Amino acid sequence: MQHHDTITAIATPVGAGGIGIIRLSGPAACRIVAKFFKSKNFNPEALRSHSLYFGTIIDPQDGSDLDEALISYMQAPRSYTGEDVVEINCHSGIVLLEKILRMTIDAGARLAGAGEFTRRGFLNGRMDLTQAEAVIDVIEAKSEIGLKIASRQLTGKLAQRIDHLYDSLLSITAEVEAAIDFPEDDILAAASSTLAVQIQAVREAAGRLIATFHDGCLYASGVQAVITGKPNVGKSSILNALLGDERAIVTAIPGTTRDIIQETMTIGGMPIHLIDTAGLDNSDQEIEVAGMERARVKIEHADIVLLVLDASLPLDQADHAVAGLLAHKNFIAVMNKTDLPSAWGPEKLASLLPSAGTVAVSAMNHTGIEQLKQAIAHMVGAHGGISPSDILIANARHRSALEKTREALGQAAAGLLCERAPELVSIDLHAALAALGEITGRTTAEDILDVIFSRFCIGK
Ligand SMILES: Nc1nc2c(ncn2[C@@H]2O[C@H](COP(=O)(O)OP(=O)(O)OP(=O)(O)O)[C@@H](O)[C@H]2O)c(=O)[nH]1
Ligand SMILES: [Mg+2]
Structure with a gap:
């Protein structure tokens, strides 16, 4: 299927950078660019496919030089879209890129929709839908x-x-x-x-x-791992120890973490989204109550939960209350502060949480953190890799x-x-x-294609 119009878009992320790219696809791509790109070798009627042309972008308003640029040309059908594709490689400043984009539109191109370059590639048989x-x-x-x-x-x-x-x-x-x-x-x-x-x-x-599908999704999107427990047990310290970075604020004052803190790390090849939350207790401080509500919602949606307990203080009602929220969850009990004298042992834990997997750690001394990572990997079924033939x-x-x-x-x-x-x-x-x-994509309806390509950004 050949389209009659030529589409244009900025193909690189917005922001200052070394190089920015504006991409055009369609039958008029070369002629449009020739209206403002000057170079001794650039003749739109006699371009060599898969070649680069060095020259100057001229501002059509006053004829002044705007930027130096490299133009690449891929002739139909040997291009990403299966059509004539021209890419303008210039400096990456948003004002410059938007000005050149506007020049391509004034010269006859149309702003591309989300995923339209890829959609054309699919419709022109350059790739299947997968x-x-x-x-x-x-x-x-x-x-x-x-x-x-x-x-x-x-x-x-x-x-x-x-x-x-x-x-x-x-x-x-x-x-x-x-x-x-x-x-x-x-x-x-x-x-x-x-x-x-x-x-x-x-x-x-x-x-x-x-x-x-189950493994594929986990490897592709990752696992939500929520860190919970009553205030001051060391949840934020454990987040920091797992990340190897002082990401969250840690203080001796209970109620330090009030909002959700989320960071992603890889364990056994699988992305793990670690979510540190406000400690759960019966505080009636408005801001803490709001934080606790967010924490409860996160627990509900978690794939796994790390329940942090302070091994240096007796287990109390607040620990029981948090444990009570985890009845239907996959969770690991993390006994923290094991560098201090213990106030309770595993038998106490069994009464609180029968059948919980337990890992003893000291977030302060970084002991047990590797074991905790292994327990997480085991719980989420991360095998550490996929074989070359796996699809x-x-x-x-x-x-x-x-x-x-x-x-x-x-x-x-x-x-x-x-x-x-x-x-x-x-x-x-x-x-x-x-x-x-x-x-x-042999038999895919148009409305399904719309949904698929709407996930893309403009310029792809
Ligand atoms: N001795 C010792 N102290 C720790 C350990 N982990 C955390 N702490 C201390 O416990 C206090 C609370 O730590 P945080 O990590 O802020 O605890 P939290 O559970 O995030 O607390 P909230 O955000 O207030 O709910 C701080 O003074 C930490 O230094 C540990 O393994 N050993
Ligand atoms: Mg905290």
Whole structure:
């Protein structure tokens, strides 16, 4: 599909920097840039693809030099969008970039919508939908493993696997449909059990991909780990010790932390969003009450909770009250201040929190912090890596399409085994094909594409 208009956008982040890029895509890209870019070699009618041109940007208002720039040119169809693409590499100041952007618009380009360059790349067959989605996942990756999952998808590994399943299903469907065309030969009766086995194999392969979703999401988006406990037990000190940085204020005054403090670190390859919260007790100070309310909301949404207890003071009602909030949570009890004489031992803890995993630490002396990281890794199932052949899905759209595929294939296989009419089996097989095709974009509806590309920034 060729678009007739030429789109433009600033492709680099806003702010001062060494280089800023304005990107144009469409049939008039070269001619538009030629209106204000002067260089001895830059003739818009005779440019060499995949070349760089050095020259000067001229201010059309007064003919003065505005900036030196390098222009890169990628000729259709060998470009990101599959169209003529020109990128203006200039200095990165927001006033300069916006002025040049305005000049491209005045010269005939249209401001691109969110994700429009990538959408054109998809519509022009430069990438399938999983690859287009991976562009944003690569940009937003929060850990090395998250990046690896997205990069594999970007290179088309997920699409290859889906296409392989699609092709297998197509040939199965052709055999079933032969039975519709030649009913007198009774082809289906002879082949139904073999076809059912083949369908089952595709169904299981879809199931194996679905099973990677949990890990894929955790590696891609990370785990919310909330640090809670009564005031002054050392929650902020533990946050700082885990981060290896004095991020949160620590004082001997109970009620020091009043708002949520969030930082992300990687443990076992998985992003862990550590959330330090206000200590929970029965204070009636307005500001502390507000902080405690926020803390409770965070606990509710937490994937895991670190319950911090002060080992140097007897456990009391406030500790019991916090523990009571964690009935349905995955949590680790962290006995802090073990550098001081202990006021209680593990048996007391068992009465407070039967079956809790416990780690003894001293945030002040940094002892036990490695063990705490290991306990977190164990609890969230971080395996420390993925093997080179692993393909994980981390996208709810992919999972839901695979589930539709699996369900339709279950019905198709059952239909074959109970000798249902081939027309009906064929309907189920086509439903499975359509669901698989949604993943790579063979059969994806326009409104779904709108949702997918709205996640992108303008300029990508
Ligand atoms: N001896 C000792 N003191 C500690 C340890 N961890 C924290 N403290 C002290 O305990 C006090 C409270 O520490 P914080 O980290 O501010 O405790 P908190 O739980 O965040 O407190 P709030 O934000 O007020 O709820 C400070 O004086 C810390 O120096 C530890 O491992 N050993
Ligand atoms: Mg604190």
